[in-house]
Structures are given as structure tokens and as C-alpha cells.
Amino acid sequence: MSLLSSTTALLGKELRTEFRSRELLTTTVVFILMVIVLFSFTFDPTYNESRRFGPGLLWLAFLFAASLMLQPCFLREQTNDTLSALRLSVNDPFAIFLAKLVANTLFLLFTELLMLPVFAVLYNVPVLRVLGQLILVFFLGSLGVSIAGTALSAISAQARMRELLLPLLLLPLLTPVLVASTQVTVGLLDASPFLEWKGVGFLAIFDVVFLTALWLFGEYLLEE
């Protein structure tokens, strides 16, 4: 009960501060939009090419945008040393991580869903018929990115080369998520769409394993 109430209070804080400053959402949306639009100029996306390259491109854009978005996650707790205040106030430090990763997942998911119509139009890909399955993949992929990214953001925030460190640690770690998400999305955008359950299962297992690791060892990541 304490974990749930602390997480709810902290999630409210995360959403409120973001919607007031709009720092993360704006930069993420603009970044993904630029990547999608620029790539659409570099080659003429016929329907077949789009189905082959589109999903990989889309997930790469999501991944790089996530590495930008996750950077300030713990960094802005250092401005006024608010992380110390949180550590002193919560009974379970996992609540701090849980609130941040839920907020990051929501921000990522919101951005992805906002960008999906742009992607569909520019790359001539029909998405409406598989929208439900796409949302499932976006959710599982974004959750994996957020869990690993939130943990690494806590580590990199205390390092000297913090701006470089997060992408350097995050991108190799998330390669399996990128591959699985791309494969499932390729299947969904196929002429005869299908849901590749193996990829979905892998994403779910990745999320569970990393969430458990964060629950077990997260407290150590917050220590000075």
C-alpha cells in the first residue's frame, strides 16, 4: 500500500512538472518528426520498401529519442538535490523508480502514437487494421526502453561524462528490444499482417527481468 501510494504521489509530480515545462515531450516529438521526415526525403518510399525498412527506421528513431528523453530523468533531481529529499521521504526507494519509469513509458507511448499517423502517411503504410497490435508492441517496447533507461539514467546522472554515458550504455543494452520490436512491427505491416508471438514474448520477458532487477538492486543506484 505504501509503495502504491508513494508511486501515485510521485507519478503525479512527474506528470505535473512535465506538463508545466514541456521539456521532454517537445524535444522528443520534434526529434522523431525530423528523423521520419528526413528519411522520407532520402529515398522514395514505395509500399514494398516502406514495409521492409520502415519499422526499423521507426524504432531507431524511438530509441534515439528515448535516449534524449531519459537523460534529464534523474539529472533534474540534482538541481535542488530533490533526490535526497525523496530518499528521505519514501519508505521504499523502488517507488522513485516506478513513478519515473511509468511516466517515461507514458511519455514515450504518447509520442509514438502521435508520430504513427505521420509515419503512415509519409511512408504509405496502412496501420489502422493492425492498430491494436501496434499499440501492444509500442507498449512492451517502450516499457523495456523505460525500465533500462530509467536505471541507467540514475547511474549516469552521478557520472562526470553524463551526457555521453547514457546513450553509450543504453543503446547496446536495448539492441535486443530494437530487434524484437522491429521484427514484430515488420510482421504487422506485412501485406498479410501477422503477430509474431515469439517477439512479443521476448519483449515481455525482457520487461519482467529488468523490472525485477531494478526492484532488487535499484536502491543501490540512488546512493551517493
Added chain:
Amino acid sequence: MTSRGFSPTGIRFENIEKRYGGLAALRRIRFEITPGECVALAGRNGSGKTTLLRIAAGLVRPSSGELTFPAARGAASGPSKTEPIRERASAGFVAHATMVYDELTAEENLLLFARLQQTPNASTRVEKLLREVGLFDRRDSLVRTFSRGMRQRVAIARALLHEPSILLLDEPSTGLDPQGVGWLAATLRELRDTGCTILMSLHGESEISMLATRAIRLDAGLIVADTRTGAEVRSILTFADA
């Protein structure tokens, strides 16, 4: 139990050492603060005051040594309770930084921390503290619009939210105007008189330093003076500032 509803708790530092790489920030720190005592820490910049306070708050793990929190004799929680401070949620900490969110209002900040600390009647408690620190009329303003002194008042209110039995203050008068210092001194006096244990780092004499019943001077991470004698307490505090 005191009238404020907590059991007085002391702090015992047993051979605490803290090293950052090759640098020893604290060396062989060994002393005990009895429940209800008000102790002033003095010393030049870099002498280890902040590190000591952060260790006491449970924010920094010492490299070696032990920190315990003995309860007062006859207190309800027993004579030698040594639970970690964070688990007891009994410490209020005011640091150099304000430890509040710029993008939240003063009221939102205090309500957030009150909920995290599971403070009973959070809204009433927050309203009372906002009135006490003189920010009730500005409760809906974002903290980023506040002056340094006003932010410090919010920081102090945050530390007092859960009626702590131990108060750790790192140069608490930073940014406060004379009126604010007077208010803080009166608040600390009331807390001290009701049994709250206070450990604070200070520079020089002020209304706040007059509250100290004991002074400890640190130099390069070592305790070089420790006294409870009134005149010597003043002398330690002024010497450190010289």
C-alpha cells in the same frame, strides 16, 4: 513521549570515517548527541560538516564505523533502539540546496512530501506550516518565482512536516532576512524545548547559534574541539568563522 508525539532520539557516531578516493573527508568521528540536545557544528569550508550531516541523515554511507540512534531513557521505544534513521522517518533535513521542486507551487511541494511521509491530516499540517513560514498568501505560486529566502522557508517547512524527533540543519539561515532568522530561531527553540534533537552546521554567532547547548569544531575531518560550556561554545563558533 513528548507533547509533540515523538520519542526523543539521540545520535551516536562510532568511529565514523568517510573517504572519497584518496581524500579522507571524515576521520575517527566519535561522539554521542543525547536526546533533546542542540549541537552546533563549526569549522571552515571543507572541514567535513556537510558530510557528517549527510551521514547522519542516512544519505551517505560511511566508509567505516557505525551510526546508531539511541532513544531516551524510559522512552516508549526502548533505551537502545538503533534502527536506521530513514526507516524511522524521524529526521528532518535542511541541506545547502532547497530540496524542493521549482516547477511545483509551495503548497504542492509540501503536500507531495507530506503524502510520501504519510503525514496524518496532510492538508491541515501543510496549511499550518505555510502560515508559520509566512508563505500562505503565496502558496499557489511556483517555487521558481520565489527569492532565495522564500525558498529556504519552504525547505524548512518541508523538513518540519512530519514533526521530526531529529533535525539536521546545514547552514539553515542561508538566504533568510533578519525577520526570517528570528522566526527560525524561535521555531528551533520551541523544538529544542519539546525534546527534538538538533544537529546544525553554522558559521559565526547569530540568534540561531545562541540556541546551541554544545559546540563541536571540525578541522580536516577531525573533531578538534567539543564543549558544553556556554562561553566555550560561543568561542568555538566565532573562531571557526575567523
